[in-house]
Amino acid sequence: MPLVYNERHEMAIVRGGRHLFTKVSGTMGPGCRICFLLVVITIFINITTCDADLLSDNQTLLAFKASVDMNGKLENWSQGSPCDGNWYGVACQDGRVAHLVLENIGLTGPITVLSSLDQLRVLSLMGNSLNGSLPDMSNWANLKLLYLNENNFRGEIPPSVSALVHALRIDLSNNKLIGPIPDSFSSLTHLATLRLENNFLSGMLPSLNLTLLNDFNVSGNELSGRIPITLRNFDISAYAGNPELCGYPVSACNFSLPPISSVNLQPPSPSVLPCSPMTRPTDERLKKASGNRLSVGVIAAIVVGDASVLLIVIVMFLFYYWKRYSRRLDRTTSKFLESEKGEFSSDQHSVQVPEVKKSKLVFFDWKKPMFDLEDLLRASAEMLGKGSLGTAYKAVLEDGTIVAVKRLKEVNVSGRKEFEQQMELIGNTQHSHLVQLRAYYYAKEEKLLVYDYLPNGSLYSLLHGNRGPGRTPLDWTTRVKIALGAARGLAFIHQEYSTPKIPHGNVKSSNILLDKNGNACLGDFGLAPLMNATAASRLVGYRAPEHNETRRFSQKADVYSFGIVLLEILTGKASAQSAMQDxxxxxxxxVQSVVREExxxxxxxxxxxxxKNIExxxxxMLQIAMVCVSQSPDLRPKMSQVVKLIEQIRGDQSPQRDESFESPNLSPSPSEDVGTSL
Structure with missing residues (x-):
């Protein structure tokens, strides 16, 4: 329990140190006595310094309470220490006040005294009636979350906001702030949220080049001028209520000519004289000139006619090039694997394969084949991605059936029989969380696998793809659901083949695909053993440490790979064992290094x-992931145990969403397996 500083405690430390020194120094020489004395003094200084810092935090919070708590909401602050865990809204880290969260409890008054809390990480005072100016933020270098919205703060945003170098979210909306938006916001490179709406801020928007900024709003102010290019990727609602703002996405900036009075006109030349009565046009000449002018209606008709003709020309031009592009697109994608069609013809293989053994699609659970090889070759195709095991395509047959086709490469099998046996094993392994193999095609130079097509992409693309403006973050409930589904699929494989311990061999986030209902399905099961040594060494599944020595796939190695997937889900970071290692x-x-530093x-x-409330x-989930990635295979749990542990993490309740938090924009992490690994 943290120490509470007082004089009695200090005197006890002094007396204890003096007694210890007297007792021990009798057995030491003069040099050792001096060293021992220095150690005691150092320990004493550290203890008293720590106590002094906590005393300072204590006094600051009590001064804050005295100035703002008129309704007695912070009554329990009068007992013990802020770090005892009993003070409402206060949390400590390393014996210092780090979190102060006091929302919607009717606090009234200034908060300037809080500027001395130099270890704050989170400060949320939203929804009160706090007033006065914003405090000096120079001491808040550790602050990450600042919520002062929905109060009555006045005055300008202080330049000391530049000290918030680690800030992720800043919300000063719905106050009475005035003046310009400081340029110093540009130095907050970690900033993901900046909300300043519904104040009285004026002047021009600064050019904030913040790559992570995703949640930005300055609506309902008195801003003017052109919206900077760096802020034009936000919705128009972010700028509403500022009639003097212009530029995309609000409206075009119309800069009119200055009034004549402000133009520096040159004096007339001496040779140019004012009109004399003899040179002025007569009324008759004026009437004649005005009679020759076109009426407004005629001019309007001419303009409309010209515009119509121009529009027709543009439409015809666009239609012509659209038709050319469509024909070109049809030529490139209308036929699936058009170049390989000759390889699959019966004439070509009739010499190599007996008539009864001619290659054809072999189906598993369909009683009557829905299509044949020719139908597949005529299908329109779209490449989904290239993986270590081959290239995956989305094939749309003429009757509208959609399947995923994987064209294998570098397969190491001795012949048709060995390949067919492996396909039988894969095709007969059916589970709701496994991508189902429906059919396969075998030829000497070509091997195709036909799977169910899953339309919602992979876990990899959901976690790492399109981390830019407009991205919809992957919520926690969905992440847990995906993790649990993938774990169940992998556990089924391990239990189904527990006697001959057949592994998956290529577990990674790009092999976890989502069906139309958002359920996770594990793909590429059973393919790793088919690869030759060269291809197997390039597998980008998350390899366990022992794989570098044994070069063998195992169920324990699958558990390690799944632990990496859990770490991806928790951190949002891509593993180095992906296609884009840089x-x-x-x-x-x-993760271990970060946790080690507390x-x-x-x-x-x-x-x-x-x-909220998902800490x-x-x-x-982090503890589950870390035990899965244990260096020793014997320390890793079974997948059936992992499933039970994840089930205990989340019941049917969804976490409460904090509307003030939105996802930041991160740079994309492309991979050759982004779309799918099928």
């Missing part, structure tokens, strides 16, 4: 910060 990190080592909160994906679930 974009990833060694997740287990990085900054566990820094591990979790910033997109998860918009949810225990995040930590629980």
């Amino acid at each position: 974009k990833g990190i060694d997740l287990p080592r990085w 900054w566990t909160a820094e591990v979790f994906d910033i997109e998860l910060m918009r949810y 225990e679930e995040l930590v629980g």
Whole structure:
């Protein structure tokens, strides 16, 4: 329990140190006595300094309470220490006040005294009646979340806001702030949220080049001028209520000529004289000139006619080039694997294969084949992605049936029989969380697998793809659902083949696909053993440490790979064992280093910060992931145990969403397996 500083405590330390020194120094020489004395003094200084810092935080909070708590909401602050865990809205870290969350409790008054809390990480005072000016923020270098919205703060935003170098979210909306928006916001490179709406801010918008900024709003102010290019990727609602703002996405900026009075006119030349009565036009000449002018209606008709003709020309031009582009697109995608069609013809294979053994599509659970090889070759195709095992296509047959087709490469099998046996094993393994193999095609130079097509992409693309403006973050409930589904699919494989311990062999986030209902399905099961040594060495599944020595796939290695997937879900970061290794990190080592420094909160994906009351679930899932990635295979749990642990993390209740949190924009992490690994 943290110490509470007082004089009696200090005197006890002094007396204890003096007694210890007297007792021990009798057995030491003069040099050792001096060293021992220095150690005692150092310990004493550290203890008293720590107590002094906590005393300062204590006094600050009590002064704050005295100035703003008119309704007695902070009555329990009068007992003990702020770090005892009993003070309402206060949390500590390393013996210092780090979190102060006092929302919607009717506080009234200034908050300037809080500027001395130099270890604050989170300050949320939203929904009160606090007033006065914003405090000096110079001491808040550690602050990450600042919520002062829905109060009555006045005055300008202080330049000291530039000290918030680690800030992720700043919300000063719905106050009475005036003046310009400081340029110093540009130095807050971690900022993901900046909300300043419904104040009285004026002047021009600064050019905030913040790559992570995703939630930005300055509506309902008195801003003017052109919207900077760096802020034009936000919705028009972010700028509403500022009639003097212009530029995309609001409206075009119309800069009119200055009034004549402001133009520096040159004096007339001496040779140019004013009109004399003899040179002025007569009334008759004026009437004649005006009679020759076109009427407004005629001019309007001419303009409309010209515009109509121009529009027709543009439409015809666009239609012509659209038709040319369509024909070109049809030529490139209308036929699936058009170049391979000759390889599959019966004439070509009739010499190599007996008539009864001619290659054809072999189906599993369909009583009557829905299509044949020719239908598949005539299908329109779209490449989904290239993986270590081959290239995946989305094939749309002429009757509208959609399947996923994987064209294998570098397969190491001795012949048709061995390949067919492996296909029988894969095709007969059916589970709601496994991608179902429906058919296969075998030829000497070509091997195709036909799967169910899953339309919602992969976990990899949901976590790492399109981390830019307009991205919809992957919420915590969905992440848990995906993790649980994938775990159940992998556990089924391990239990189904527990006697001959057949592994999956290529577990990774790009092999976890989502069906139309958002259920996770594990793909690529059973294909790793088919690969030759060269291809197997390039598999980008998350390999366990022992794989580098044994070069063998195992169920324990699958557990390690699944642990990496859990770390991806929790951190939002791509693993270094992905196709784009320069974009990833060694997740287990990085997480261990962060946790070792007691900054566990820094591990979790910033997109998860918009949810309340999920801290225990995040930590629980992290513990599961870390035991899965244990260096020793014997320390890793079975997948059936992992399923039960994840089921305990989340019941049927969804976490409460904090509307003030939105996801930041992160740079994309492209991969050759982004779309799908099928």
